[in-house]
Amino acid sequence: MIRFEGVVKRYPGRERPAVVDLTLSAAEGSITVLIGPSGCGKTTTLRMINRLIEPSAGTVRVGGEDVARVDPVALRRRIGYVIQQVGLFPHMNVADNIATVPRLLGWAPSRIEARVDALLDLVGLEVDAVRRRFPRELSGGQRQRVGVARALAADPPVMLMDEPFGAVDPVMRARLRDEFLGILRGIRKTVVFVTHDIDEAIRMGDRVAILRDGRLVQVDTPAGVLARPADRFVEDFVGADRALKRLSLTSARQAMLAIEGAAGSGGPRLAPETDLREALSRMLAAGRREAEIVDADGRVLGRLTVETVIARASLVGD
Amino acid sequence: MLRDAVLWIAEHPGLFLKAVDTHLKLSGAALAIAAALALPLGLALGRFPRAAFAAINAAGALRSVPSLAILALALPFLGIGFAPSLVALVILAVPPILINAVVGTREVDADVVDAARGMGMTALEIALRIEMPLAAPVMFAGLRTAAVQVIAGATLATFIGGGGLGDFIATGIAIMDFSRLLVGAVPIALLAMATELGLSGVERRLFGERRAG
Numbered sequence: 001m002i003r004f005e006g007v008v009k010r011y012p013g014r015e016r017p018a019v020v021d022l023t024l025s026a027a028e029g030s031i032t033v034l035i036g037p038s039g040c041g042k043t044t045t046l047r048m049i050n051r052l053i054e055p056s057a058g059t060v061r062v063g064g065e066d067v068a069r070v071d072p073v074a075l076r077r078r079i080g081y082v083i084q085q086v087g088l089f090p091h092m093n094v095a096d097n098i099a100t101v102p103r104l105l106g107w108a109p110s111r112i113e114a115r116v117d118a119l120l121d122l123v124g125l126e127v128d129a130v131r132r133r134f135p136r137e138l139s140g141g142q143r144q145r146v147g148v149a150r151a152l153a154a155d156p157p158v159m160l161m162d163e164p165f166g167a168v169d170p171v172m173r174a175r176l177r178d179e180f181l182g183i184l185r186g187i188r189k190t191v192v193f194v195t196h197d198i199d200e201a202i203r204m205g206d207r208v209a210i211l212r213d214g215r216l217v218q219v220d221t222p223a224g225v226l227a228r229p230a231d232r233f234v235e236d237f238v239g240a241d242r243a244l245k246r247l248s249l250t251s252a253r254q255a256m257l258a259i260e261g262a263a264g265s266g267g268p269r270l271a272p273e274t275d276l277r278e279a280l281s282r283m284l285a286a287g288r289r290e291a292e293i294v295d296a297d298g299r300v301l302g303r304l305t306v307e308t309v310i311a312r313a314s315l316v317g318d
Numbered sequence: 319m320l321r322d323a324v325l326w327i328a329e330h331p332g333l334f335l336k337a338v339d340t341h342l343k344l345s346g347a348a349l350a351i352a353a354a355l356a357l358p359l360g361l362a363l364g365r366f367p368r369a370a371f372a373a374i375n376a377a378g379a380l381r382s383v384p385s386l387a388i389l390a391l392a393l394p395f396l397g398i399g400f401a402p403s404l405v406a407l408v409i410l411a412v413p414p415i416l417i418n419a420v421v422g423t424r425e426v427d428a429d430v431v432d433a434a435r436g437m438g439m440t441a442l443e444i445a446l447r448i449e450m451p452l453a454a455p456v457m458f459a460g461l462r463t464a465a466v467q468v469i470a471g472a473t474l475a476t477f478i479g480g481g482g483l484g485d486f487i488a489t490g491i492a493i494m495d496f497s498r499l500l501v502g503a504v505p506i507a508l509l510a511m512a513t514e515l516g517l518s519g520v521e522r523r524l525f526g527e528r529r530a531g
Binding site: 050076077078081085087088100101104160 | 434
């Protein structure tokens with residue numbers, strides 16, 4: 001859906017190019033995360049997709065079309081764009097903010113109104129309470145949700161997100177992230193997502209693209225990046241605890257064993273969606289070597305042992 | 319003396335009202351033309367830091383020239399009368415409007431503009447729908463400053479034959495009749511104060527809420 005072909009970005013007066021020979025593709029309906037240290041070119045790369053930055057060389061394609069041949073304004077109206085500070089228009093209320101692109105596209109007012117309500121609902125905001133409020137009257141979390149709603153308003157096939165959940169506290173950030181993933185499960189969008197947080201990248205991405213000094217160092221699934229870091233830099237970047245990080249990719253449900261003997265025998269009780277990293281942590285905290293996996297009604301579905309988890313951690317490959 | 323001044327006005331309503339009319343016409347027209355020139359220019363320049371800096375400096379320098387000097391300088395080039403006075407008053411009004419337009423535009427949050435651009439607004443749409451409304455409070459303050467300066471400056475139009483309430487001040491000095499002087503001076507003072515208070519009130523009503531945020 002999105003393709004970079006040998007893209008270069010040079011700024012006059014700066015010796016090192018911001019982006020060098022970038023060849024990368026993002027499949028339709030997938031989430032591609034761009035990650036790397038400060039100054040690696042991830043934001044520059046993102047902004048070349050909607051032509052807020054123009055490449056010095058190479059081609060960027062969206063939906064097969066060379067974006068350089070398309071009117072940039074028309075292009076941007078088909079791409080959702082969310083930035084860290086959100087950039088809500090302070091002089092417009094929430095409804096007007098969200099309605100921006102539909103209005104630019106000339107939608108009928110009744111259609112716009114219905115869409116705004118649907119989106120507020122989708123992002124988990126109370127429609128009547130929030131519709132007429134102004135951005136300054138909203139909390140940080142509410143503002144980010146409105147920002148996402150605004151980007152989704154015209155139902156664009158592509159979404160570009162630059163640290164969209166960065167301006168809130170970590171707890172809210174994790175919540176927004178999970179909610180957003182939930183939203184995406186229901187709709188088909190190609191998302192390119194910039195972050196500097198490796199845990200976020202692993203959680204969000206179908207594929208993770210690691211950049212350094214303007215170059216693409218590795219692109220792979222989260223599990224792949226963790227299991228087979230391409231070089232020392234990536235190894236350091238993903239963190240020495242990458243084996244533990246890999247555990248967070250698997251849920252208890254996927255790894256649990258059948259119950260043996262009487263239920264209620266052992267350890268902490270975990271929800272099936274708990275990832276193995278958390279499961280291990282809970283077992284350690286409880287001083288037990290096993291745990292029970294229970295559903296919402298308290299029925300025991302299976303069990304987990306520390307040994308099972310360790311076996312999973314050392315699996316090479318996906 | 320004040321009583322004599324009021325009596326004089328009562329006896330010569332036509333003359334007085336004509337002077338008021340000219341004074342207001344000069345001021346209003348000068349303000350309108352200056353706004354039409356300086357607001358779009360300020361909006362456009364706001365995006366270019368170096369040009370903005372140069373414009374602010376130039377406008378600031380121009381502001382320091384005494385109003386009378388500007389009016390007097392119009393004389394050799396444009397002659398006497400309404401038109402030269404108007405030109406001089408426009409030159410007087412432009413700096414405060416331009417400075418505020420530039421500053422107001424530059425103060426608009428860059429993230430807001432980036433979001434607008436990224437969403438697919440054209441440059442014109444951004445200027446009209448985002449930058450202008452957000453810069454409006456500061457721009458309006460500039461208009462208010464210019465309005466008061468122009469009303470005061472129009473007093474001096476009398477020196478180049480422009481008419482207005484300054485005529486009575488000049489006549490009053492010439493014939494040593496201080497009540498005549500007051501016929502000019504008091505209304506001008508009242509007009510200036512009324513403009514300041516009136517526009518401040520409008521400003522508060524239009525933008526008061528926003529400033530709280």
